[in-house]
Amino acid sequence: MGANFSRMGSIGALLVLSWAVMSTAWAAPRVLTAGIGLNADTPQGKAMQRFADTVQAKTQGRLRIELHPSGQLGDDMKMVKALQAGQQDITCPDSSTLAPLVKDFSAINYPFTFLNTADADAILDGDWGQRVLAKLPEQKLVGLAFWENGFRHLTNSRRPIEHLREASGVRVRVMQNQMLIDSFRQMGFDAVPMPFPKVYDALKSKEVDGQENPLPTILSSRFYEVQPYLTLSRHVYSAFVLLISKQTWDSLPPADRAILTSAAVEARDEQRRMNREMTAAALDQLKARGMKVSNIDVQEAESVRRQLRDVLDHYNRDIGEGAVVSMYIDLSRLRTQGAGSSSAVARQASK
Ligand code: TK8
Numbered sequence: 416m417g418a419n420f421s422r423m424g425s426i427g428a429l430l431v432l433s434w435a436v437m438s439t440a441w442a443a444p445r446v447l448t449a450g451i452g453l454n455a456d457t458p459q460g461k462a463m464q465r466f467a468d469t470v471q472a473k474t475q476g477r478l479r480i481e482l483h484p485s486g487q488l489g490d491d492m493k494m495v496k497a498l499q500a501g502q503q504d505i506t507c508p509d510s511s512t513l514a515p516l517v518k519d520f521s522a523i524n525y526p527f528t529f530l531n532t533a534d535a536d537a538i539l540d541g542d543w544g545q546r547v548l549a550k551l552p553e554q555k556l557v558g559l560a561f562w563e564n565g566f567r568h569l570t571n572s573r574r575p576i577e578h579l580r581e582a583s584g585v586r587v588r589v590m591q592n593q594m595l596i597d598s599f600r601q602m603g604f605d606a607v608p609m610p611f612p613k614v615y616d617a618l619k620s621k622e623v624d625g626q627e628n629p630l631p632t633i634l635s636s637r638f639y640e641v642q643p644y645l646t647l648s649r650h651v652y653s654a655f656v657l658l659i660s661k662q663t664w665d666s667l668p669p670a671d672r673a674i675l676t677s678a679a680v681e682a683r684d685e686q687r688r689m690n691r692e693m694t695a696a697a698l699d700q701l702k703a704r705g706m707k708v709s710n711i712d713v714q715e716a717e718s719v720r721r722q723l724r725d726v727l728d729h730y731n732r733d734i735g736e737g738a739v740v741s742m743y744i745d746l747s748r749l750r751t752q753g754a755g756s757s758s759a760v761a762r763q764a765s766k
Contacts, residue, residue, distance in 0.1 A: 442477070444471075444476050444477060444478065444479040445477060445478055445479070446479050446480075446481050447478060447479070447480045447481070447504035447505055447659075447663065448481055448483070448488070448503050448504050448505070449463060449467070449480050449481065449482050449483065449503075449504065449505035449506065449507075450482075450483045450484075450486075450487065450488030450489070450494045450497075450503060450505075450506050451463055451482070451483075451484050451485075451486075451506065451507050452485075452486045452490060452491055452494075452508070452509075452611045452612065453484065453485070453632060453635060453636070454484055454485050454635050454636070455482070455484040455485070456635060457631055457632070457635045457693075458563075458631060458686050458687075458689035458690040458693055459507060459562065459564075459655060459686065459690075460482070460484045461686075461689060462562065462682045462683070462685055462686030462689065463480075463482050463484075463507065463682070464482060465682050465685055466480065466657070466678050466679060466681075466682035467479075467480035467481075467482055469678040469681060469682065470674060470675060470678050473674045473678065474671055474674055477671070478667075478671060478674075478675075480504075480505060485612075486611065486612035488503060488506075489612075490610030490611055490612050490613075491506070491508035491509055491512040491610070491611065492508075492512055492591060492610065493610075494506040494508065495508055495512055495513065495516075495556070495658070498555070498556055498658055498659070498660040498661075499554065499555040499556060499660070499661075501555075501660055501662035501663070503660065504659060504660050504663045505657070505658065505659050505660075505663075506658050507562060507655045507656065507657050507658065508655065508656060508658070509564055509590060509653055509654070509655060510523050510524070510561070510653070510654045510655065510656045511523070511524050511590050511591075511592035511594075511595060511653070512590070512591070512592070513551070513554075513556075513656060514592050514593070514594065516551070516554040516556070517547060517550045517551060517554065518733055518734045518735070519546075519547045519550070519734055519735075519738050519739075520547060520656075521592060521593075521594040521730055521734060522730070522734055522738070522739050522742055523539070523652065523653075523654055524592065524594065524595055524651050524652070524653065525594070525651075525727055525730075526598055526650050526651050526719055526720065526723060527649075527650060527651075527716040527717075527719060527720050528652065528746075529652035529746075532563070532687070532691065533749075534746060534749055534750075535563070535652050535654065536687070537745070537749055538742060538745055538746060538749075539561040539654055540561065541745065542741075542745070543741060543742050543745055544561055548561075548656070551658070551661075552661055555660070555661040555662065556658050556659075556660065556661055557658065557659045557660075557661055557664045558656050558657070558658055559657040559658070559659060559675060559676055559679035559680075560656075560657050560679040560680050560682075560683040561654045561655065561656055561657075561683065562654070562655040562656070562657055562682075562683050562686045562687065562690075563653075563654060563655065563686060563687045563690045563691075564628075564629055564632075564653035564654055564655050564690075565629030565630070565631065565632075565652075565653060565690055565694055566629060566649040566650075566651070566652055566653070566694075567627045567628055567629055567648070567649070567650055567651045567652075567653050568627060568628070568629065568630060568633070568645060568646060568647050568648050568649065568650075569582070569587070569625060569626075569627045569645075569646040569648045569650070570625055570626055570627070570628075570633060570638055570639075570642035570644060570645050570646070570706075571585055571587065571624045571625030571642060571644050571646075572618065572621065572624055572625065572641065572642055572643060572644070573585055573624045573625070573644070574644065575644050575646075575707055575709045576644065576646045576709060577646070577709045577710070577711060577712070578711060578712070578715060579602050579646075579648060579650065579711060579715060579719055580602070580603065580718070580719075580722075582602065582603060582604055583603035583604070584603070584604075584605060585604055585605065585624050585625055586604075586605040586607060586623045586624045586625070587599060587604045587605065587606055587607070587623060587624060587625040587626060587627065588607050588608075588609045588614055588617060588618075588623045588625070588626040588627075589604075589606045589607065589608055589609075589626075589627065590608065590611075591608040591609070591610065592608075594726070594730050595651070596608050597726045597729075598723050598726050598727075601722060601723055601725075601726050602719065602722060602723070607623055609623070614626050614636070614638075615636060615637070615638065615641070618638060618641045618642060619640075619641045625642065626638065626642070627648070627650070627651070628653075629653060629690075629694065630693075630694050630697035630698060630701065631690060631693040631694055631697055633645070633697070633701060634693075634697045634700055634701060639701050639704045639705065639706050640704075642706070643705065643706060643707055644706070644707055644709070645701060645706045645707070645708045645709070646708075646709045646710075646711060647698075647708060647709070647710050647711065648711050648715075650719070657679050657682075657683070659675065
């Protein structure tokens, strides 16, 4: 009886052991749903796929990220809300979308603040950007990394625009961010906030005259088909934030969280590289597709900043002067030290 009992015990142990082995080897993968606004052929789309592939490989297939590009799951704002509600796992909106949740995000889009990508990388990957991302968990979101949307340029179907001050009365779609709406109105535009997936049709039907986005988006979303005029204005730097739902995050073991974090940063570097390469190539392609290109003059940035002083002062107070000022201090340190030391400041700032 005693022998039988122990034999049964060891059979039981064997069963438990083989169940454990089988469940790690053959457990159905956990599928995480990811949605983005841009097409799969953009740097955002390609980097998301790379992020998904890395996560799947490093978790030995335990996590599979399923990508829905081109706004299939809705616009940025809708997807952010779905993440907060735990109904979607991952998205990568323009950071301006997050301003109603964490005010600081608006400062990234102050017109003519970032002058080059090295400055943007240093601020966003450094102390300032990491402090802002750290405010997201209170909003049921986890920010894994800043990716790049890029410098925004203006397109329209009315006439060539060589000065932003000449644009008065032009009806232009802007992102749904109050600081941007106020800034464009202050510049004289008839600014209409609208979710991105509606933009192509609104341009085509002439519901709006123009829009503004980085060159890779103007190309990939075929805005050139309905927008003959491109103004190389670089008026706003635009960042993406790779987000995961806090509910999803909390349900994952620490080892998988570490894999997601490192894959997000690795894909970020690749995404920025692809975005900069595509930006450099896009201008010729847009010209070849018939766009007429105007450059704004160098005085423009300064005069627009002066024109926007009241608007930006208002947002400085709203965000909290300290938060914005610390960004400017970091930026002016970068500028006095020269572009070459940007990454040194980022390293120092992220300590
Ligand atoms: C795509 C958006 C878009 C952004 C905009 O989902 O809305 O204009 O620049 O690229 O994030």
